[in-house]
Amino acid sequence: MNMADLLQRYFGTRDLAAVAPAALPAGVERMRVDFGMTADPGQRFALWSLLLVLGEAPDLDVAFPDEESREAARNLMDMLAAATDQPE
Structure with a gap:
């Protein structure tokens, strides 16, 4: 699963900015x-990742047994946080 396919499946577009x-x-x-x-596990992680981006992801202890x-989810969260930090 890739994010563009998930966006298309759940929102009818491959562009997150275009979702009404x-x-x-x-x-x-x-x-x-x-x-x-x-x-x-791969599908669960892909869905959780997109839910994370949308601010709707379940807690890690609930999402992953x-x-x-x-730990992979924590790493993704750290990478996303680092990518959104803007240098001053």
């Missing part, structure tokens, strides 16, 4: 349902 604000809640809800139903996946 009114469409966000329904797409997020569908993502949460799929996240809860899938057992594939194993420490390895939680």
Whole structure:
């Protein structure tokens, strides 16, 4: 799964900026349902990552049963935080 495909599937566009604000809640809800139903670790991580970007990700201890996946999620969170830090 790649992010563009996830955006297309849940929001009808491959461009996050083009998602209508009114469409966000329904797409997020569908993502949460799929996240809860899938057992594939890669799919779960991809869905969680997009939910994170949207500010809707479940807590790590709820989302990932194993420490390895939680650590990967923490690493992603750190990378995203570093990418959004603007030098002064």
